[in-house]
Amino acid sequence: AQSVTQPDIHITVSEGASLELRCNYSYGATPYLFWYVQSPGQGLQLLLKYFSGDTLVQGIKGFEAEFKRSQSSFNLRKPSVHWSDAAEYFCAVPYSGTYKYIFGTGTRLKVLA
Amino acid sequence: DTGVSQNPRHKITKRGQNVTFRCDPISEHNRLYWYRQTLGQGPEFLTYFQNEAQLEKSRLLSDRFSAERPKGSFSTLEIQRTEQGDSAMYLCASSQGVSGSISGANVLTFGAGSRLTVL
Numbered sequence: 001a002q003s004v005t006q007p008d009i010h011i012t013v014s015e016g017a018s019l020e021l022r023c024n025y026s027y028g029a030t031p032y033l034f035w036y037v038q039s040p041g042q043g044l045q046l047l048l049k050y051f052s053g054d055t056l057v058q059g060i061k062g063f064e065a066e067f068k069r070s071q072s073s074f075n076l077r078k079p080s081v082h083w084s085d086a087a088e089y090f091c092a093v094p095y096s097g098t099y100k101y102i103f104g105t106g107t108r109l110k111v112l113a
Numbered sequence: 114d115t116g117v118s119q120n121p122r123h124k125i126t127k128r129g130q131n132v133t134f135r136c137d138p139i140s141e142h143n144r145l146y147w148y149r150q151t152l153g154q155g156p157e158f159l160t161y162f163q164n165e166a167q168l169e170k171s172r173l174l175s176d177r178f179s180a181e182r183p184k185g186s187f188s189t190l191e192i193q194r195t196e197q198g199d200s201a202m203y204l205c206a207s208s209q210g211v212s213g214s215i216s217g218a219n220v221l222t223f224g225a226g227s228r229l230t231v232l
Contacts, residue, residue, distance in 0.1 A: 094217020
């Protein structure tokens with residue numbers, strides 16, 4: 001069965017520092033991969049997605065992610081974090097043979113001024 | 114387009130009462146999803162509609178839960194005889210996909226959610 005693991009529940013970084021959020025997936029074939037961001041009390045907003053092609057994908061708000069098949073990972077990165085990036089981040093994959101998408105448990109990002 | 118709209122945004126109810134949430138998807142989207150999110154967790158899939166047809170339901174969706182999407186436009190999620198364990202954020206999402214295709218290459222657009230508190 002497919003699964004998504006986000007090993008870090010909380011991450012704290014200083015404003016201006018670089019950021020990497022981890023996502024590991026279990027999937028039989030090449031997956032479609034997504035990162036969403038959720039601000040407090042809000043729904044989820046798509047940051048970026050990987051469907052095929054270049055394994056380094058660019059998203060909104062200066063985020064990027066790299067698909068590494070050998071490591072079953074799709075880590076999210078940002079070179080310089082802004083205070084407004086404080087939010088919860090979710091990695092997601094479709095569940096093969098169904099219409100549903102499964103989400104990781106999320107990583108809550110705190111940004112120190 | 115105003116995006117995915119959910120109402121009400123907040124609902125406080127007493128145990129045993131019925132509640133109904135409404136979702137208005139992006140108008141050209143034929144796919145509609147309901148998810149539930151509890152504190153500290155990622156969204157959990159509840160059910161999926163393609164146009165007006167409910168094609169998939171999670172085992173999480175007990176018989177107290179019912180969802181409809183009449184005419185393939187807005188959708189409602191009703192919870193009967195609410196329990197304290199039903200307290201959660203209920204998220205609706207929509208996407209545009211090829212009818213009959215089970216491809217996971219769909220971008221979901223989420224609404225802001227409806228938060229339910231059962232006392």
